Structures are given as structure tokens and as C-alpha cells.
Amino acid sequence: MNDVKTSTPVARRDILKTIGLTATVGAGAAILSKPASAAVTTAKPQFGMLIDLRRCIGCHACSVSCKAEFDVPLGATRSWVEYIEKGDYPNVSRSFLPRLCNHCSEPSCVDVCPTDATWKRKADGVVVVDPDICIGCKYCLQACPYDARFINPVTGAADKCDFCLHRTIKGLEPSCVNACMGGARIFGDINDPSSEISKRIAHEPVSVLRQEQGTEPNVYYIAADHSDENIAKSRGRYVRVDTHRRQQERR
Amino acid sequence: MAEEILWGLPVIGYLFLAGVGAGALTVSASVLLRGGGGGFAGQHFEIARYGAFLAPLPLVVGCLLLILELGSFEAGHWFKWINLYKTINLSPMSIGTWLLTGFIGISILYAYTFLPKTPGLGKNKDQLRRLLAWVSVPLGISTAVYTGVLLGAMPARPFWNSPVLAMLFLVSALSTGVAVILLFRAIFPPRKAEEPHKPMVAEYFQKRDQSAYLLTASDLMLVGFEMLVIFLFIMYAHLSVGAVKGSISVILFGGEMSVLFWFGVVIVGLLAPALIELYYVIPKLLNHQPFDAPLIIEIVVPIAVLIGGFMLRYVVVMAGQITGPIGI
Numbered sequence: 253m254n255d256v257k258t259s260t261p262v263a264r265r266d267i268l269k270t271i272g273l274t275a276t277v278g279a280g281a282a283i284l285s286k287p288a289s290a291a292v293t294t295a296k297p298q299f300g301m302l303i304d305l306r307r308c309i310g311c312h313a314c315s316v317s318c319k320a321e322f323d324v325p326l327g328a329t330r331s332w333v334e335y336i337e338k339g340d341y342p343n344v345s346r347s348f349l350p351r352l353c354n355h356c357s358e359p360s361c362v363d364v365c366p367t368d369a370t371w372k373r374k375a376d377g378v379v380v381v382d383p384d385i386c387i388g389c390k391y392c393l394q395a396c397p398y399d400a401r402f403i404n405p406v407t408g409a410a411d412k413c414d415f416c417l418h419r420t421i422k423g424l425e426p427s428c429v430n431a432c433m434g435g436a437r438i439f440g441d442i443n444d445p446s447s448e449i450s451k452r453i454a455h456e457p458v459s460v461l462r463q464e465q466g467t468e469p470n471v472y473y474i475a476a477d478h479s480d481e482n483i484a485k486s487r488g489r490y491v492r493v494d495t496h497r498r499q500q501e502r503r
Numbered sequence: 504m505a506e507e508i509l510w511g512l513p514v515i516g517y518l519f520l521a522g523v524g525a526g527a528l529t530v531s532a533s534v535l536l537r538g539g540g541g542g543f544a545g546q547h548f549e550i551a552r553y554g555a556f557l558a559p560l561p562l563v564v565g566c567l568l569l570i571l572e573l574g575s576f577e578a579g580h581w582f583k584w585i586n587l588y589k590t591i592n593l594s595p596m597s598i599g600t601w602l603l604t605g606f607i608g609i610s611i612l613y614a615y616t617f618l619p620k621t622p623g624l625g626k627n628k629d630q631l632r633r634l635l636a637w638v639s640v641p642l643g644i645s646t647a648v649y650t651g652v653l654l655g656a657m658p659a660r661p662f663w664n665s666p667v668l669a670m671l672f673l674v675s676a677l678s679t680g681v682a683v684i685l686l687f688r689a690i691f692p693p694r695k696a697e698e699p700h701k702p703m704v705a706e707y708f709q710k711r712d713q714s715a716y717l718l719t720a721s722d723l724m725l726v727g728f729e730m731l732v733i734f735l736f737i738m739y740a741h742l743s744v745g746a747v748k749g750s751i752s753v754i755l756f757g758g759e760m761s762v763l764f765w766f767g768v769v770i771v772g773l774l775a776p777a778l779i780e781l782y783y784v785i786p787k788l789l790n791h792q793p794f795d796a797p798l799i800i801e802i803v804v805p806i807a808v809l810i811g812g813f814m815l816r817y818v819v820v821m822a823g824q825i826t827g828p829i830g831i
Contacts (some may be wrong), residue, residue: 269565349831362658366596367586387583388574390509391596397828426746461831465658480830482749503507503827 298357298377300442300470301429302449305349307436307476310335310348312496314437317332318352319398321416321427327498330413334502335494336477346478350436351382351468352428354461354469355379355411359412361392361401371409378417378439379469380422382460383409397465398480399503415439442470506632508824513572516817518650519679520565523809525650527678528558528610529643534634538735549693550714551636552617553684558643566603573736575761595656599649606646613639619646647676654823662796662823671815673693679812685718686805688811689798708745716787716794722808728772740797750826754818759825764818772811776804 270305275345310333312366318324318331334349355372359379369385370392372378381401386409393401404411416426424430428435440449458472468498481502484491491503529553534547570576588599588771615621616632626632651669658664739752754764778801786792 314762322789360657360659364591364594364596366594366600368588368590369586385586386575387580387586388578389596390572390574391594395657395659399827403574403577405578406582408575408583410571410574427687435732462828464830465828478831482829499507499509502831 253459255261263306266391269379271462279431295375295443297375298470299355299420300377300440300449301352301415302438302452302456302470302472302474303328303476304452304456304474305348305350307371308333308350309433310346313431313433314350314352315496317427317431318413321419324411325405326383328404329346329497330411332398332495333496336479336491336498337494338477338479339490340490345477346391347479349476350428351400351461352471353379353415354398354467355415355469356469357470358466360395360397361426362466363364364391364395366391369374376415376420377443378415378420380414380417381410381412383407386410386441397462397467398469399499408412442472452482507750508821509550510824511573514783515813515816515820517565517568518672518820519813520561520568521678522647522651522812522816523679523683523756524558524561524565524610525646526676526678527554527561527645527683528613528639528680529647529677530680530684532639532643535636536633536640547714547717549688550684551716552693553688554680555610555617556651557687559607559614560609561606562603562646562722564762566607568720572768595649595653599646599653600782602642602646602649606642609638609642642675643680647673647766650676654819657829660823660826661746661828662740662753662826664747665736666740667732668819671732671736673817674725674729675812678722678729679809681718681722681725681809682805682812685715685722685801686809689801689805690713690717712794715796716784718803719780719794719796719801720784722771722792722804723777726773726777726780726808730769730777732771733773743776746827746829749829750822753822753826760818760822763814764822767814768811768818771807772814776807776811779804794814799811824825 254452278415312333313334315353318329322330324330331350332353333350336347336349337344339345355378357372359372362372362379365386366370366389367385367387368380369383369387370379373380383404386407388403388408388410389402390410393403398453401410401411401412409421416424416428419426425439429439434470438449438452440447442450442453444450452474456474459470459475459478460472461476461478463468479491479493481491481493495502531551534554535551570584573584587597588604591597591601613632613635616624616628616635621628648669651672654660654663655665655668729758737751737755740747741755742748744752753759754761756765783794783796787794
């Protein structure tokens with residue numbers, strides 16, 4: 253654990269540094285693990301997800317469990333799995349890309365909501381929608397670069413993944429994480445340096461989707477295939493994306 | 504592809520109607536302040552009156568169309584849009600809601616001051632009208648600009664996310680505003696009895712032609728300016744890279760919407776009206792000959808400009824939704 257990265261008060265860190273310098277390597281490490289736990293209480297929690305695509309088999313268990321958990325109306329998807337097919341025989345591959353709301357740190361959907369019906373929770377950084385306030389103007393659907401939102405035909409309001417808020421507030425993990433048979437999904441507070449997800453993000457080569465949009469997404473991927481149909485087409489290469497949702501094409 | 508169109512004809516119709524109404528109000532109020540003020544003696548008072556009467560209705564109809572497109576309305580919550588009035592934030596739609604509300608209120612009051620009989624206003628009618636006109640100019644411009652900002656506020660929609668789009672919508676709003684005044688003036692000519700001075704017939708027609716010339720020449724200028732803004736809109740997008748360049752290609756040659764754009768917007772809405780207007784404006788502008796456009800021209804040209812204005816909204820709204828960020 254690196255003491256420089258934690259946000260403990262300066263005075264205490266200085267003391268700890270001095271101790272660390274004078275102590276032996278093993279003893280120093282033991283003492284320095286303390287400021288990390290102090291940082292947990294001060295840093296703002298941000299729930300996030302890490303999806304290890306080396307363990308994903310494209311079984312759609314996450315999509316199905318999500319449908320069951322929320323009774324998502326027919327034709328709508330909070331969570332879905334895209335298949336990416338590319339190459340020319342015999343050099344071909346198929347990879348999977350599970351998708352869900354990225355619960356961005358800079359959510360463009362929140363910026364455009366005219367009724368304050370959608371916001372980013374301070375308690376856990378989850379972007380939520382209140383269907384009782386939302387009027388269904390579809391502005392957030394337009395603004396989301398990940399196409400994560402849809403209009404729920406039953407409520408008439410915008411709807412999307414909320415990291416299974418009703419489960420996480422009770423300390424359970426989201427339904428898709430629970431259902432993932434490959435153990436590809438890791439859920440937790442990415443601002444807590446001692447959580448498994450932040451350790452994995454620190455150790456593994458991770459990527460996010462559409463980083464150039466500046467939304468600072470909080471869903472990370474390991475070994476994601478960022479191949480895009482339209483870019484491939486303009487280069488004369490074959491890439492086919494099967495979205496497995498009503499929207500046949502990514503947008 | 505059809506599922507991806509979240510904002511369809513109601514929103515397109517709204518953007519067009521809001522532009523027409525905002526343009527008509529802005530033109531009316533600025534003409535009143537510049538050349539038509541001081542009661543019925545103003546030279547172009549007639550233009551101001553047409554504009555004032557034409558402004559509120561498109562906005563009201565447009566707002567009703569917007570409500571039709573709401574997901575909550577479709578799900579049976581017919582009055583949930585009231586929630587828009589429970590807050591104000593920096594969302595362009597929230598600001599727009601308050602702008603539109605103010606616009607509808609002010610424009611109806613402004614139109615009321617132009618009625619022959621205005622019970623309840625008393626003797627300060629002219630003063631009130633001028634005051635409302637001073638409010639109406641910025642209000643009309645803001646409403647027209649807001650329709651562009653509404654679309655332009657989203658980086659996830661590269662076709663719309665251009666600072667020039669709001670400018671384009673503003674110029675288009677003004678030109679369609681002038682066109683709608685020109686059109687209604689041609690179809691429903693002012694009754695002479697409403698003229699308090701009862702001018703001589705020749706004098707009346709001279710004045711009428713002056714107004715027609717002013718409107719036609721203004722429309723020509725606005726259409727010309729619109730061509731420039733469209734050129735900038737396309738050029739800067741085309742010279743960009745990635746998603747922006749990719750999105751503009753749908754209206755360029757070979758793109759999915761190129762025919763609608765080049766025929767519907769550029770030829771029907773801009774080039775053809777501009778050339779016809781130029782033909783009638785040039786003699787007066789350069790040689791001080793009397794302006795005599797036949798009535799049919801005063802009807803056909805504004806209709807073409809209005810079709811162009813609608814097609815512009817159609818192409819922009821659709822092209823913005825069939826394109827998006829590239830890469831994942």
C-alpha cells in the first residue's frame with residue numbers, strides 16, 4: 253500500500269513517513285496499512301464494476317437475471333451482451349461485450365434532465381432515475397453516449413440499470429454479478445483502495461468504453477474488444493456486432 | 504433503424520413552428536421599434552401587426568406537439584409535464600420551458616395590443632406595445648437560439664454538437680418568420696378601413712409595396728446569411744475527424760439524407776427563393792425602380808422558404824439521430 257496516494261491528514265502522514273523510514277521494511281508495511289483504512293471513511297464511495305472478459309462466455313445470464321430482477325418490459329434492456337464477430341476465414345474471432353449503465357462520474361444524462369428526475373447519488377455514486385418525476389422527454393436517452401437508457405412503456409419514464417440499488421443498499425451484490433457463472437463481474441466501491449475491484453483495477457490492464465466522451469465511466473473491462481462496425485467498414489474490414497437488443501445497431 | 508428515432512415528427516414540427524413564431528415575433532417587434540412605432544402612423548406598422556398576430560399560435564401548437572411526444576403522455580400520464588415547472592436548472596430544456604412559457608404569455612399580450620379594440624388596456628396602449636416589443640426582441644431571439652442549443656448540448660450526438668447549429672436555427676427562424684408575414688400579408692391583404700388616415704389609393708399601394716420590398720429584401724438577406732451558416736456548419740464538420748466527420752457525411756453526396764438536404768433544404772428552401780427574390784429586389788435596390796413582385800410570387804416564395812425551414816429541421820433532427828459516436 254502506497255501511503256502517498258492516501259488522503260490522510262498531512263501531519264499524521266508525516267509521522268507515518270518518519271516511522272516508515274526508520275522501521276524495517278516488514279514493520280513499515282504493517283504500520284502503513286493503517287492510513288489506507290482511514291482513507292476509506294474520508295473518500296466518497298463510488299460503486300463500479302469490473303468485467304473480466306477473459307472469463308465471459310456470452311451466456312446472457314446477466315441479461316436474464318436483470319430482466320427477472322426488474323421485470324424489464326419486453327423489448328427493453330437494462331443489461332445486455334453484444335457479440336463481436338470479426339475477421340475473414342480462417343482468421344476469425346468472436347468476443348463478447350456485456351453492457352450496462354456506466355454510472356459515469358460526469359454523467360451527461362444528468363446534465364440535460366429538465367425536471368431533476370435523474371441524479372448521481374452522493375452515497376454511492378449510482379446514477380438513478382425517479383420515475384415519479386421523470387416526464388419521459390427522452391433528452392437523457394439522446395445525451396447518453398452508451399445508449400444505456402430507454403423509455404419504460406409501463407411507467408412512461410426513462411429507465412436504466414441502477415446497479416440493483418435495492419440489493420446493494422442491503423449489502424448484496426447486483427443481480428448480474430450474482431448470476432455470472434464465469435465470475436467475470438466484480439462489483440464494489442472503486443474509491444475504496446482495499447476493495448477487490450480497486451485492487452484489480454490497479455493491477456490489471458483495464459479499459460472503459462468511449463473514454464473520449466469525457467464521461468468518466470465507472471464500468472471497467474479487462475480484455476475488451478473495442479472493434480467497431482462502422483470504423484471497420486470504412487477500412488474495408490469485416491466486423492459484425494450483434495447487440496441482442498431491439499436496437500440492432502450500436503449508436 | 505426506426506427504433507433509434509427517439510424524437511420524430513412532433514419534435515421536428517415543434518422546432519419548425521417555434522422558429523416561425525420566434526422569427527415572426529422578433530421581426531414584428533424590431534420593425535415596430537425601428538420603423539413602425541408611434542401608433543398607426545408608422546411606415547411599416549402593418550408588418551408589425553401581421554407578425555404580432557402570427558407569433559403566438561405556432562408556439563402553442565408546437566408545445567402541444569412536444570407534449571404528445573413525451574413518454575409520460577404516451578403512457579397515459581397526460582399532465583405529468585407540469586413537473587417541468589417545479590424546477591429550474593441548467594438543462595437547455597428547463598431553460599427552454601421557461602422561455603417558451605414567457606414567450607407565449609408575452610406574445611399573446613403583445614398581439615392583444617394590436618387589436619382594434621382592447622378592453623382593459625386604457626390609453627397607454629402604445630406605450631405598453633413598445634415596452635412589450637422591447638421585451639419581445641430578445642425573447643424571440645432567445646427562443647430561436649434555444650431550439651438549436653437544445654440539440655447542440657450533447658457531445659454524444661456529433662451531428663448536433665456544433666456551436667453553429669444554434670446560429671443556423673436562429674437565421675432560419677428569422678427567415679421563416681419574415682416568410683410567414685409575407686405569405687399572410689399576400690393571402691389576407693390589410694383592409695383599408697383599418698387605416699386611420701384613409702390614405703389615397705396610390706399612396707396606400709406605394710406604402711404596401713414598400714413593406715413588400717422591405718420584407719422581400721430582408722428575407723433575401725436572411726436566406727443569403729443562412730446559406731453562409733450552412734456552409735460553415737458543413738465545412739467545419741467535414742474538416743473535422745472521427746464522429747463529427749462521419750456524421751456530416753449523411754447529408755453530403757452519397758449520404759442517406761443527401762437528397763432531402765440538397766433538394767429540400769438548399770434548392771427549394773434557399774437557392775430558388777433567393778434567386779426569385781433577387782430578380783425582384785435588384786431593380787429597386789440598384790436602379791430605384793418601383794418594386795412590383797406579382798402576388799403569386801409573394802405567395803410561392805414564402806411557401807418555398809417555409810418548406811425549406813421545415814426540411815432543415817427534419818434533416819437535422821433525423822441526421823442527428825441516425826449518427827452517433829464511433830468506436831466503443
